Amino acid sequence: MPKRTDIRKILVIGSGPIVIGQAAEFDYSGTQACLALREAGYTVVLVNSNPATIMTDTDVADRVYIEPLTLEFVARIIRKERPDALLPTLGGQTGLNLAMQLAKKGVLGECRCEILGTGFDAIERAEDRELFKELCTATGEPTLPSDVATTVAEAYEKARAIGYPVVLRPAFTLGGTGGGFAENDAELGPLAENALRLSPAGQVLVEKSIKGYKEIEYEVIRDRNDTALAICNMENVDPVGIHTGDSIVVCPSQTLTNKEYHMLRDAALRLIRALGIEGGCNVQFALDPGSFRYYVIEVNPRVSRSSALASKASGYPIARVSALIAVGFTLDEIALANTPASFEPALDYVVTKIARFPFDKFDKASRLLSTQMKATGEVMAVGRTFEESLLKAVRSLEAGANCLRLEKFDAASDAELWEILRNPTDERLFAIAELLRRGAPVRRICRTTKIDRFFVEKLAGVVSFER
Numbered sequence: 001m002p003k004r005t006d007i008r009k010i011l012v013i014g015s016g017p018i019v020i021g022q023a024a025e026f027d028y029s030g031t032q033a034c035l036a037l038r039e040a041g042y043t044v045v046l047v048n049s050n051p052a053t054i055m056t057d058t059d060v061a062d063r064v065y066i067e068p069l070t071l072e073f074v075a076r077i078i079r080k081e082r083p084d085a086l087l088p089t090l091g092g093q094t095g096l097n098l099a100m101q102l103a104k105k106g107v108l109g110e111c112r113c114e115i116l117g118t119g120f121d122a123i124e125r126a127e128d129r130e131l132f133k134e135l136c137t138a139t140g141e142p143t144l145p146s147d148v149a150t151t152v153a154e155a156y157e158k159a160r161a162i163g164y165p166v167v168l169r170p171a172f173t174l175g176g177t178g179g180g181f182a183e184n185d186a187e188l189g190p191l192a193e194n195a196l197r198l199s200p201a202g203q204v205l206v207e208k209s210i211k212g213y214k215e216i217e218y219e220v221i222r223d224r225n226d227t228a229l230a231i232c233n234m235e236n237v238d239p240v241g242i243h244t245g246d247s248i249v250v251c252p253s254q255t256l257t258n259k260e261y262h263m264l265r266d267a268a269l270r271l272i273r274a275l276g277i278e279g280g281c282n283v284q285f286a287l288d289p290g291s292f293r294y295y296v297i298e299v300n301p302r303v304s305r306s307s308a309l310a311s312k313a314s315g316y317p318i319a320r321v322s323a324l325i326a327v328g329f330t331l332d333e334i335a336l337a338n339t340p341a342s343f344e345p346a347l348d349y350v351v352t353k354i355a356r357f358p359f360d361k362f363d364k365a366s367r368l369l370s371t372q373m374k375a376t377g378e379v380m381a382v383g384r385t386f387e388e389s390l391l392k393a394v395r396s397l398e399a400g401a402n403c404l405r406l407e408k409f410d411a412a413s414d415a416e417l418w419e420i421l422r423n424p425t426d427e428r429l430f431a432i433a434e435l436l437r438r439g440a441p442v443r444r445i446c447r448t449t450k451i452d453r454f455f456v457e458k459l460a461g462v463v464s465f466e467r
Contacts, residue, residue: 014048
């Protein structure tokens with residue numbers, strides 16, 4: 001199917017300024033998409049409030065607006081520029097929420113501006129916690145016991161019915177903003193109040209906690225012909241309980257069996273097809289390390305934070321391909337460097353991502369990590385083995401460590417180090433390495449952190465090699 005000729009001008013919404021918990025990955029994707037659309041012959045109008053990004057460079061789009069990403073300002077731009085279509089799925093949650101506001105307020109209808117790529121119905125079903133749960137049930141995908149609350153009183157009621165501990169997941173927020181774990185009523189109250197305040201939809205999912213399960217992600221893509229493929233899968237070294245943006249992530253997965261890999265891959269493809277997503281999509285699973293039982297955590301019906309990592313790790317330009325799918329191309333028509341975009345990449349190397357935190361600047365902030373993202377960036381390293389890529393990533397952090405050692409831990413007591421393992425911070429990797437130097441048993445570290453034995457054994461091997 002060739003590109004659409006009934007549209008000429010496309011408005012792209014950026015992701016706005018970099019804030020804690022929302023790094024610059026979306027600028028990478030948005031820039032890639034704008035350039036692809038211009039190469040395809042379309043006039044691109046970009047609106048983004050962040051002047052400190054290459055995305056707002058005048059060479060990236062035909063018209064660049066550095067204006068606040070609010071309903072009022074974007075509506076004025078649409079009325080002035082009169083774009084034929086809007087592409088909102090490249091600006092993260094900011095772009096997605098803004099596009100939905102424009103549609104509901106009638107601005108898109110008034111200006112005859114259509115949505116490109118994934119439609120509002122699919123976005124609503126993926127982002128609305130109640131609708132998404134209904135979809136998973138209809139497709140036979142396992143979800144955790146959960147219920148949606150719109151008031152604090154309802155949250156108490158749902159949590160007691162499900163049974164503590166629970167995790168709160170606000171609808172339509174980015175980076176886990178407003179979410180967290182609650183062990184009892186006392187912890188739930190303030191958490192629920194904050195979650196409901198931050199959710200644009202005023203709803204929060206109260207879900208049974210499975211902290212300690214493996215967290216696995218699949219980056220998948222689909223076109224309008226229903227051709228769908230898995231670009232790559234990623235495994236969080238940290239278990240469920242720490243936001244994936246803060247976790248150490250390895251691509252491809254290192255500890256899954258062949259059965260587990262294909263079981264989750266098939267589930268991810270079923271979900272993207274059931275949602276009718278056109279373009280890139282990120283699916284997150286929780287896998288029981290002691291069985292083949294898994295649960296769907298969430299689906300991002302857009303180019304996500306993980307898409308930038310998956311794109312760089314696999315060499316597959318996800319944002320570029322997603323943009324071309326949005327204007328009518330199918331995967332078999334899009335040419336990549338050596339193959340059509342309908343071929344799944346094959347990785348014969350290991351990629352490790354480690355998050356970069358701003359605690360050197362905000363030294364009074366809590367370093368504890370949970371479901372709400374705190375990182376402002378990340379580094380990615382490539383190696384033939386996990387150990388090689390991990391050590392390259394540690395050096396690239398420029399955080400005062402050239403290996404798995406922080407000098408300040410030399411004088412720390414064993415009790416202090418074990419406390420970091422029980423209540424994870426951004427320095428847990430170095431605390432594990434220090435305990436291994438002191439002869440701590442691998443089994444106890446695995447039991448305390450819920451990190452797979454494979455990764456702890458690899459760290460023990462690096463420590464052993466140091467000697």
